[in-house]
Structure formats: C-alpha cells, structure tokens
Amino acid sequence: MSDHHPSLARRDLLALAGGTASLVIAGVQPTLAQTNSNSTSGSSMQPTQAWDKTFARSDKVDHSKVTFKNRYGITLAADLYLPKDRGSRPLPALAVSGPFGAVKEQSSGLYAQTMAERGFVTLAFDPSYTGESGGEPRNVASADINSEDFSAAVDFLGLQPNVARARIGAIGICGFSGMALTAATSDSRIKAVATASMYDMSRSMSRSYKDSYTMEQRREVIDYLSQQRWKDADAKAFALGYHEVPFDQSGNIVTGQRVLPEKLPPDPDPVLAVFFDYYRTPRGFHPRSINSATAWTATTPMSFFNFPMYANIEMISPRPILLIAGANAHSRYYSEDVYQAASDPRELLIVPDAHHVDLYDRADKIPLARLTEFFERNL
Structure with missing residues (x-):
C-alpha cells in the first residue's frame, strides 16, 4: 500500500507526518497542569526496570536502563544494549532516537x-x-535541545569501558533524523549517520508538506502560535493539542481537533491508516508515547520556525551519511533532498514496496544488512 496520497487533507497528513500524531484521547485539550502529576523531573528520575517494550526481548543482548545529563542539565533516560558475546575488546557504538513523538520502547529501541x-x-x-527523560514542561520539542540530546x-x-570512543555513530528515525544530522554538523565525534524514513521537522512545521505554505499562511501560523503564548501566559499553563498544520481544507486555522480517531473510518486515507496501525494498536502503542496517548504543547513549533535543521550539512563530510526511505513513503522527498544537499560520502537507499511506517518495525522491510555493513565499514 502506498502512503503517497496528495489528496489527503493537509491537517491530517502533516499532523501525522514524522510521527507527530498529536491526539487527545478523550477529545479534550488538556493543559500542562492536568498532566504534571505524571511528569518526570531531572532530579527524581526513577525509570521503570520492567520490560515494557513494543517488541520482544532478545536473548542475544544484555539490557539495562541508564540515565545521563545533556549540556543543558536535563536528565535523559535510555536503554543500553550490549552484545552478550562481546569479549573484552572495545566495540563500536550507536546513539539512536526517534520517531518524533515516540519513545525508546518503540522503534528506536527495536533498532538499538x-x-x-x-x-x-x-x-x-x-x-x-518526553518519555522517562526529564525536563519541564512536558511534551515539548526543541530543535536545539533535541539535537544536543x-x-x-x-x-x-x-x-563506557567497552566502547571505542573513535567509533561512535548515530541513527535518527523519522523526525529525529534531522536532529541526528544537525548534531553531526557540529559534533565530529559522530563518525557516521544513518537515517530511516527521514523527516525534517523544521521544514515541515514552517513550510508544510512539500513546502506548500504560502507566505501568508506562514505568517498566519506564526500569529496563531504567538497568540497561543498569550493564552498560556494568562492560564499559567501550557496548553496541549498542537497540530502541525492548523488549517482546514478551506484554509482556515483550526485548533483542538484530534488527529487519530478512536476508530478508523470505513475507507481511511492510506497515510492515516498506516500511522494509526502503528501508534494506536498493540503493534506500536505505548502509554508514554506522545503519538500514542497525548499531544505536544500547542507552541512546540516556535523553535522549529527559528532553527533550520542541518543548515550546515556540508560540515559532516568527510564523515558518511546513509539515507534510507521507503519507495512509497510520502516522506521520501526529504531523504532525496538531503542527499542532494549533502557532500560525499553519502548514500541514498530506497526500499522497494515500503511506506514510511514500514521502516519503524518491519524486519522484512528494514535493510538491516545494509545498515550493519554501513556502520561496520565506517566506524
């Protein structure tokens, strides 16, 4: 099934694009105050030790839950995976995150x-x-901070004593592909970068699908976000319910609408169907995932208007880039455009008969052999 469907209403397609399924389960737009009871602060991290992933545990690796701080003092929670048969030699290592709005118990954990x-x-x-990581308020994305992550x-x-420092790479999935590339432009310790189902969240939020926003619409979105800040300031709380494209089919800004329905309509659009099938079913649902169970703050796009992803992508060279995209993915053009903008060495791998979400968790679609060869060759 192809998920390239240009007739899809923009608010549905693009609110889902890059994994930004900002749904509100009960159809109510909650505020930060309503969600803070389950928030995770950087000073009181207690990540669960139970295996609560959306994929089966492997008996070929050792797993542990770890925490560490980023440059801004925010405590991040992570799952560390090590090969059981690792011997005593230092090994190459990979930092993995994404999709945008997902958690480590979903696609990134499976890749890791x-x-x-x-x-x-x-x-x-x-x-x-997000997830079990720290930072207040909850459910915020930042182009800068998430690249720093x-x-x-x-x-x-x-x-780590079993890691070779000179052999560390990164994998960005979906909307975190842009963050992985951006981090590599200013951090030469990242020796190779691979992306899967890439999404450029800055471009998507500020210019919409295939750069379809007019200048007037871009100004409308900025004004909408600016006025939302007054609402948040008056309420002393951060409203949730952000939609990546706040326009209806008539071009009017709308707010507070669910992106993913409780049930799919009888003849759903293919893009809606594939995102629903991952985030809202047992296949990929996780209660800590923003895409599965809650929403981004309404003003989340502001930093993405100000911060273009991988603006200095030429700085990654001579370190290599591998861009993986599904042949039928509505997001395929992001990988193709980055391939054109990047300097050698770079590779573009188009996976036949695959759509955007296939590369989240479909082992028969994810080109694992090629991904392994890329990092073995370059780390």
Whole structure:
C-alpha cells in the first residue's frame, strides 16, 4: 500500500507526518497542569526496570536502563544494549532516537536492540521533555535541545569501558533524523549517520508538506502560535493539542481537533491508516508515547520556525551519511533532498514496496544488512 496520497487533507497528513500524531484521547485539550502529576523531573528520575517494550526481548543482548545529563542539565533516560558475546575488546557504538513523538520502547529501541545483536553497543534514548527523560514542561520539542540530546548520548557512550570512543555513530528515525544530522554538523565525534524514513521537522512545521505554505499562511501560523503564548501566559499553563498544520481544507486555522480517531473510518486515507496501525494498536502503542496517548504543547513549533535543521550539512563530510526511505513513503522527498544537499560520502537507499511506517518495525522491510555493513565499514 502506498502512503503517497496528495489528496489527503493537509491537517491530517502533516499532523501525522514524522510521527507527530498529536491526539487527545478523550477529545479534550488538556493543559500542562492536568498532566504534571505524571511528569518526570531531572532530579527524581526513577525509570521503570520492567520490560515494557513494543517488541520482544532478545536473548542475544544484555539490557539495562541508564540515565545521563545533556549540556543543558536535563536528565535523559535510555536503554543500553550490549552484545552478550562481546569479549573484552572495545566495540563500536550507536546513539539512536526517534520517531518524533515516540519513545525508546518503540522503534528506536527495536533498532538499538537489533544492532546490538549485530555487534554494536547501542543506546536508545527518550528525548528531553518526553518519555522517562526529564525536563519541564512536558511534551515539548526543541530543535536545539533535541539535537544536543544526540551529543549527550555520545558523551555517555564514550564513557563506557567497552566502547571505542573513535567509533561512535548515530541513527535518527523519522523526525529525529534531522536532529541526528544537525548534531553531526557540529559534533565530529559522530563518525557516521544513518537515517530511516527521514523527516525534517523544521521544514515541515514552517513550510508544510512539500513546502506548500504560502507566505501568508506562514505568517498566519506564526500569529496563531504567538497568540497561543498569550493564552498560556494568562492560564499559567501550557496548553496541549498542537497540530502541525492548523488549517482546514478551506484554509482556515483550526485548533483542538484530534488527529487519530478512536476508530478508523470505513475507507481511511492510506497515510492515516498506516500511522494509526502503528501508534494506536498493540503493534506500536505505548502509554508514554506522545503519538500514542497525548499531544505536544500547542507552541512546540516556535523553535522549529527559528532553527533550520542541518543548515550546515556540508560540515559532516568527510564523515558518511546513509539515507534510507521507503519507495512509497510520502516522506521520501526529504531523504532525496538531503542527499542532494549533502557532500560525499553519502548514500541514498530506497526500499522497494515500503511506506514510511514500514521502516519503524518491519524486519522484512528494514535493510538491516545494509545498515550493519554501513556502520561496520565506517566506524
């Protein structure tokens, strides 16, 4: 099934794009105050030790829950995976995160565990303000801070006695692909970067799908976000319910609408269906995932308007980049455009008969052999 569907209403397609399924379960737009009872502060981290992933535990790796701080003092929670048959030699390592709005118990954890089976020390982390990581208020994304999260993961990996510091790479999935690339532009310790189902969240939020916003619409979005700040200031709380594209089909700004329905309509759009099938079913649902169970703060896009992802992508060279995208993915053009903008060495791998979400967890679609070969060759 192809998920390239240009007739899809923009508010549905793009609110889902990059994993930004900002739904409100009860159809109510909660505020920060309503969600803070379960928030995680950087000073009182107690991540669960239970195996609560959306994928089966491997008997080929050792797993542990760890925490570490980023450059801004925010405590990040992560899952560390090590090959059981690792010997005593230092190993190459990978920092893994994404999709945007997901948690380490979902796709990033699956990638991390699988790559650990293949001989890498891997770290799947929850970005700042989400999952089990610290940061207040909750459910905020920051182009800058979330790029820093990758470098903080490199810090942690490089301190491990079984990791070769000169052999650390990164994997960004979906909306965190842009953060991984951005981190690598200013952190030469990241020796190789791979992305899967790439999404550029700055471009998506500020310009919409395939840069379809007019200048007038961009100004409308900025005004909407600016006025929302007054509402948050008056309420002394941060409203949730952010939608990546706050326009209806008539071009009017709308707020407070659910993105993913409780049930799919009889003839759902393919893009809606594939995101629903991951985030809202047992296949990929996780209660700590913003995409599965809650929403981003309404003003989340502000930093993405100000902070273009990988603006200095040429600085990654001569370190290599591998961009993986599904042939039928509505997001495929992001990987293709980055390939054109980047300097060699770079590779673009288009996976036949695969859509965007297939590369989250479908072992028969994810090109694991190619991913392994890329990092073995470059780390």
